[in-house]
Amino acid sequence: MSIRVRRVYASPEPQDGVRVLVDRLWPRGLSKDAARVDEWPKGLTPSTELRRWYHADERSYEEFAERYEAELAAPEAAELVEHVRELARKGDVTLLTASKSPEQSHAAVLARLLEA
Template identity: 50%
Template sequence: MTRISIQRVYAAAAPGEGVRILVDRLWPRGLSKDKAAVRHWLREVAPSDALRHWFAHDPARWDEFQQRYFAELDAQPEVVRELRSVLAGHPHVTLLYAAKDEAHNNAVALLSYLRRHGTAA
């Protein structure tokens, strides 16, 4: 099973963190592709624009955001399959996100989803 870490995309790549996968729908502001050191950008696995705007990084909406996001993922099995395919090819990956909130972002929710479905260690 793949070991998955989470890190803000603006943090420098560190040795041993595995393959870096950006899981945001939009490219992070002010960050060059070289500096980001992203191997895969899976924008389709990110929450929809409508869900992102509704959530607006409001911690009071976190539980509902996760439920809605998980429903979006369940409705897109091909997107989840693509993510699992990328994960299966690497012993360790780091999911990258741009949000400032380290506890309430789509990468945290995505890791929870993957753990619930037996995909992540």
């Protein structure tokens, strides 16, 4: 099982496997053909409230991660987490985000949760 986190703007690579966009909004300026996204489960994204809270005043990434994990425990999101985990059991999965710092984003939180 291999789960990677990459910027959606980076060119697709053969080792990406299933490419899963984990942002609520489509990345600005990127065509669907160029993105080569296989799945886009919007229910895996942080709520609008949590996203706004995190970006408001340099909030704690650790607290954001805890709040996001709590959101992912909700039934609908938990089903989607399990779906992506099942994809990862079958092969490589790349979580795609437009975030400028993927290592400090919701995608990194999700990747850690999926690998647990």
